[in-house]
Amino acid sequence: MISVEGLTKRYGAFTAVDDVSFVAQPGRVTGFLGPNGAGKTTTMRIMVGLTPETQGRVTIGGHLYRDIPNPGLHVGVLLDASAQHAGRTGREILTLGATTMGLPSSRVDEMLELVSLSPAESRRRLRNYSLGMRQRLGIAHALLGDPSVLILDEPANGLDPAGIRWMRGLLRGYAERGGTVLLSSHLLHEVEQIADEMILIGRGKIVAQGDKKSLLDHGQAASSLVTSLDNQKLAAALSAKQYSVAVAGDGLRVGAEPVEVGRTALEQGIVLSDLRSGAAGLEDLFLELTSDTQREGHPAAATQQGAIA
Amino acid sequence: MSTTQQTPGPVPTLDISQTAPVPFSRLVRVEWRKMLDTRGGLWLMIATAILLVITVGLVLLVVALNDDPIEIGAAGFSQILTIPLSLLLPVFPILSVTSEWGQRTGLVTFTLEPNRVRVLLAKVASVVLLAMATIVVALVLGALGNVVAAAMDGTDVVWDLDLRTLVLTIVLQLLYFLMAFGIGTVFLSSPASIAVFYVVALLLPLLVYSTLYAIFDWAQDIIPWIDLQYAMGPLLDPDDDATTMDGLRVVVTVLIWIVTPLVIGTRRVLASEPK
Numbered sequence: 001m002i003s004v005e006g007l008t009k010r011y012g013a014f015t016a017v018d019d020v021s022f023v024a025q026p027g028r029v030t031g032f033l034g035p036n037g038a039g040k041t042t043t044m045r046i047m048v049g050l051t052p053e054t055q056g057r058v059t060i061g062g063h064l065y066r067d068i069p070n071p072g073l074h075v076g077v078l079l080d081a082s083a084q085h086a087g088r089t090g091r092e093i094l095t096l097g098a099t100t101m102g103l104p105s106s107r108v109d110e111m112l113e114l115v116s117l118s119p120a121e122s123r124r125r126l127r128n129y130s131l132g133m134r135q136r137l138g139i140a141h142a143l144l145g146d147p148s149v150l151i152l153d154e155p156a157n158g159l160d161p162a163g164i165r166w167m168r169g170l171l172r173g174y175a176e177r178g179g180t181v182l183l184s185s186h187l188l189h190e191v192e193q194i195a196d197e198m199i200l201i202g203r204g205k206i207v208a209q210g211d212k213k214s215l216l217d218h219g220q221a222a223s224s225l226v227t228s229l230d231n232q233k234l235a236a237a238l239s240a241k242q243y244s245v246a247v248a249g250d251g252l253r254v255g256a257e258p259v260e261v262g263r264t265a266l267e268q269g270i271v272l273s274d275l276r277s278g279a280a281g282l283e284d285l286f287l288e289l290t291s292d293t294q295r296e297g298h299p300a301a302a303t304q305q306g307a308i309a
Numbered sequence: 310m311s312t313t314q315q316t317p318g319p320v321p322t323l324d325i326s327q328t329a330p331v332p333f334s335r336l337v338r339v340e341w342r343k344m345l346d347t348r349g350g351l352w353l354m355i356a357t358a359i360l361l362v363i364t365v366g367l368v369l370l371v372v373a374l375n376d377d378p379i380e381i382g383a384a385g386f387s388q389i390l391t392i393p394l395s396l397l398l399p400v401f402p403i404l405s406v407t408s409e410w411g412q413r414t415g416l417v418t419f420t421l422e423p424n425r426v427r428v429l430l431a432k433v434a435s436v437v438l439l440a441m442a443t444i445v446v447a448l449v450l451g452a453l454g455n456v457v458a459a460a461m462d463g464t465d466v467v468w469d470l471d472l473r474t475l476v477l478t479i480v481l482q483l484l485y486f487l488m489a490f491g492i493g494t495v496f497l498s499s500p501a502s503i504a505v506f507y508v509v510a511l512l513l514p515l516l517v518y519s520t521l522y523a524i525f526d527w528a529q530d531i532i533p534w535i536d537l538q539y540a541m542g543p544l545l546d547p548d549d550d551a552t553t554m555d556g557l558r559v560v561v562t563v564l565i566w567i568v569t570p571l572v573i574g575t576r577r578v579l580a581s582e583p584k
C-alpha cells in the first residue's frame with residue numbers, strides 16, 4: 001500500500017536518505033528499524049509531504065500523499081506526539097482533527113476510550129501530559145479518521161511495558177483487519193515482536209529487509225546451544241560427525257542445527273536438559289548490519305558472530 | 310551488503326474517488342477555533358474586552374466630571390475605540406501563523422491539509438472574521454457610550470459618523486491585521502513577529518514619527534509614504550479632501566508593509582519543513 005521508490009533526500013552535501021526503496025503491504029505490520037539519525041523520520045516526513053524529496057517518490061495506494069483528498073480519512077499519521085499546542089487539552093486536539101476531517105464529536109470519545117485516556121485526563125492540557133499519554137493521544141489522533149494506512153514514527157517511545165503490549169495488540173488487530181502499518185523504531189525488540197516485515201536502515205541506506213526468518217537465515221552458519229547429562233560423550237559423538245564443538249558455559253556450542261544435535265543425542269542415548277538455536281539474534285544482526293553507521297562502534301556483535309562460525 | 314529481496318506483488322490501490330476534499334469553510338472553522346481554544350487566546354480576548362470597557366468608561370467619566378457638555382459624538386467614540394482594538398488583537402493573526410512552528414502544530418495541520426496555500430487562506434479568512442467581529446462589538450459599545458454620554462450631558466445624541474470614515478476605519482484595522490499576519494509568515498516565530506509588528510505599527514508612529522513629523526519638513530514629506538497610519542490620515546479625515554497623491558501613499562505603504570511580507574512569507578511557508 002505504501003510504495004517507496006528510489007527515494008533520496010539531500011541537505012547540501014549531507015545525504016539523509018539514500019536511494020531507499022521498499023513496499024509496505026496491507027494486512028502486515030512493517031517495521032522501519034535503524035539507529036538514531038538513520039533517515040527513518042525524514043523518509044516518513046517525505047511520505048506525508050512535510051519534506052520535499054530530492055529524488056524518487058512515495059505513493060500511498062498509488063497516489064502521492066498531496067493528491068489524497070481529506071488525507072486524514074485514508075492515512076493516519078503520527079510523527080511526533082509532542083508536536084501539539086501545549087496549551088490545548090487532549091480532547092481539544094482530537095476535536096480539531098475530527099472537525100477538519102468532518103467527523104462527529106462522538107468519534108473523539110470513541111478514540112479517547114480506545115487509547116484509555118479518561119475523561120478527566122482528556123480535559124488536561126498537553127503540557128501536563130507524560131510522554132506516554134502524549135503517545136496515546138497521538139495514536140488516537142492517527143486513528144480518528146479510521147484510515148486504512150498508518151504511519152507511526154517511534155510510537156512506542158515513552159510507553160510503559162503495559163502500554164507497549166497494548167499498542168502491539170492494537171496494531172496487530174489493525175493489520176489483521178487489512179490495514180497497512182508502517183512503524184519506525186530504534187529499538188529492535190519493540191519491532192521484532194510486532195512486525196511481519198522489517199526494513200533495516202543505516203545512514204540513509206537500506207541494509208536489509210525481509211521477514212524475521214529470512215533475515216535470520218541470511219548468511220548465518222547453523223549453530224546450537226546444548227546442555228546434557230553427559231556433555232563429554234555428546235561432544236565426542238558430534239565431533240565424530242565433523243561438527244565443530246566448543247564449551248560454552250555449562251553446555252556446548254555446536255556448529256549444527258538443533259535437529260542434528262538432538263538426533264545425535266538420541267543415537268547415543270544421552271539425556272538433554274537444554275537445546276536451542278545458537279544463531280545470533282536479530283539484535284546481533286541489526287548491530288552488525290548497521291555497525292559502520294552506529295555512533296559507538298559495536299565490535300562485540302561482529303566478533304561474537306565470527307567466533308562461532 | 311546483499312539484501313534479502315522481497316517479491317513486491319501488485320501494490321493495492323487506495324480508492325479515493327468517494328472522498329471529497331476538506332471544504333474551505335471547515336478549514337476556516339478550525340482555524341477560528343484554534344485562535345481561541347488556548348488559554349493564551351482566551352486571555353487575549355478577555356483583556357481586549359476589558360480594555361474596550363475601560364476605554365468607554367474613561368470617556369464617560371470625563372464627560373461626567375466635566376461641567377460643560379463635551380460633544381464626543383459617534384465619530385469621536387469610533388476613533389477612541391480603535392485604540393483598544395489595535396493594541397492586543399494583532400497578536401491573533403501573528404500567533405495564528407507562528408504557533409504552527411513555535412508549538413509545532415504545523416506537523417498535524419499540514420498533514421491533514423497538504424495544500425498549504427489553502428491553510429494560509431483559511432487563516433486569513435478567520436483572522437478577518439475576528440477583526441470584523443471585534444469591530445462590531447466596539448461599534449455597539451461605542452453607540453451605547455454615545456447614548457449614555459449624551460444623556461449625562463442632557464444633550465441630543467450626535468450620530469456624526471459618516472459611512473466613508475467608518476468603512477475606512479474598518480479597512481485600516483483590517484490592513485493592520487493583514488500586516489501582522491504577513492510579518493508572522495515572514496519570521497515564523499512568535500517573539501520576533503510580535504516585536505517587529507509592534508515596533509513598526511505602534512512604537513515608531515507613536516514615538517519616533519510623531520516627533521520627526523513635528524520638527525522636520527522632510528519628515529512630513531517622507532513619513533506618509535512609509536507609515537500606514539500617516540498615509541491613511543487624510544482619507545480618514547472627513548473634512549479633508551483626499552488627493553490622488555494621498556491615495557498613492559496608501560498604495561505604497563500597503564505594498565511595503567502588507568503585500569511584500571505576504572509574498573515573502575507565503576514563499577517561506579510553502580518551502581518550510583515544519584519540524
